[in-house]
Amino acid sequence: MSDNLAKASRHVSFLRGRERWKSAEIAFWLTLVGVYFVFPSSLVFASQILITGLFALSLDMILGYAGIVTLGHAAFFGIGAYTAGLMAAHGWHDPFLGLLVAGVTAGIAGYLCSFLLSKGGDLTRLMITLGIGLLLYEVVNSATKYTGGVDGLQGVEIGKLFGVFGFDLYGKTAYIYVLIISFLLFVFTRSMMNSPYGLALRSIRENQTRALAIGIPISACLTNIYSIAAVIAGIAGALLTQTTQFVGIDVLSFQRSADLLLILIIGGTATMYGGFVGAVVFLLAQNWLSNLNPQYWQFFLGILLIVMTLYLRGGILGGFSRLVNLFRHWRNKEHS
């Protein structure tokens, strides 16, 4: 075994090093566990941040890794949220069943939409996804009888987890539930992005012409990743429904899609953690600044966006990794 390791050539260990779990990653997840104990009174908010992070992760799969731009990703979040809500309101109270059906439903929707996106450039994709989002919002808005329209879906009753752990007012159960589901889906996504399939996706993002010329079936790959991302977005939506026991029509709003894009870009695309980091920064800042004065938030967001685009390409995580590199460089100099 150690013989094998010693023999592993430099280039193999190079790739292996990139794919290994870093200590910062482990620290990240342990911190999320720590939140449960340190901020017991903020767990409802913390769950929402996590859900948004998971939702942003699903956007990262298609935007960051596969390079598909979208302004309508909330469609799948909303489909998941309403599916879970309608199930719970009509007698299917089991949370896991809700997640499963919500994910599958959103995935089917994603699969169907993906055919509209497999051809065409960025602008076409922006318009089509925007159109799908608006369309769905209006459909749900008009179907008042089933969805409650703008008043939201009432009567969502979620059963106990495994029939044992009920959802409490402080959001304790909810936080653990969201954390575990998020982590599992993160591990799923992470291994997919580090696989040959993930490499092929990144190469499509980098250059479609060349990807085609080495034999990658581009449309099939994009259809596929779009559906998977929709599944995860749908599960995130279902988590929101289940932990708040309510579905508001804003789950489908354009604002949600646009905010999500900002969150991912602020956090950093194609980094796996950009979505989570972006969600923490975005939602905390939003919460804090809107409490001071509602106008501050828009103002601050405007400045942040401009500064980010001009000076911090790659978002917070991109900037952070550059800092780390600078530090390493500097330390190497000191040593020699």
Added chain:
Amino acid sequence: MNAILQTRDLWKAFGGLIVTKNVNLSLAPGARHALIGPNGAGKTTLINQLTGVLRPSSGSVWLDGEEITRIPANERVCRGLSRTFQINTLFPQLTPLEAVTNAICVRERTRLNILKRRFFRVSRRSAVIDEAYALLEQLNLAQDCLVETHTLAYGKQRLLEMALALATKPKVLLLDEPAAGVPEGESDELFEVLNTLPKEISILLIEHDMNLVFNFADRITVLVNGEELVTGTPSEIVEDPRVREVYLGKGH
């Protein structure tokens, strides 16, 4: 006919502009075939039709005895038809090692089950990575294979173009001006590699530098205004008065 690659009455028009006019090209197995012609003759457009990037207006393309005119571009690669681009068409933010590993993984994908392809790390496929490294070494890219492609010198990027095409293990290799933009004298490295490729790979080469063409090719086709002017051995081409006219402009 046992041609490995063939076009039959290939015709392509962009609106009123005819860029491929009844081209009947035929590549024998193991060929070192050069395609030459003035700028805008339609050489790249022809390659694009062979590889499936462009649909011909009429006529057909045959690979190893099978018609491939309507087969998608990626499927043609799997069947052994591979190309390089006149203008660098690479993955800027991937390292050459990742890029070539990617191409090999795509080629070998049917040998892996979906679970391994989707969820096992790339680094677990050390045989593939070793193969990628060996190929990069063959193309003098071993030193540069762990940095992002966009940081490579232009000449190195030209070599990577070749590496990516070779990684698909082609039966037929289409090279669209592999030395384009490389300063004169520095293309030796590239052509040295070309000359070491085994005869199992049949090659169609587009190139403007006549010295390189005559050193490399055993057969030459001259394309002018989308039309095949003449095909023959290098000495036949040198002797041909029509070719001289096109190249030296000896009108009337």
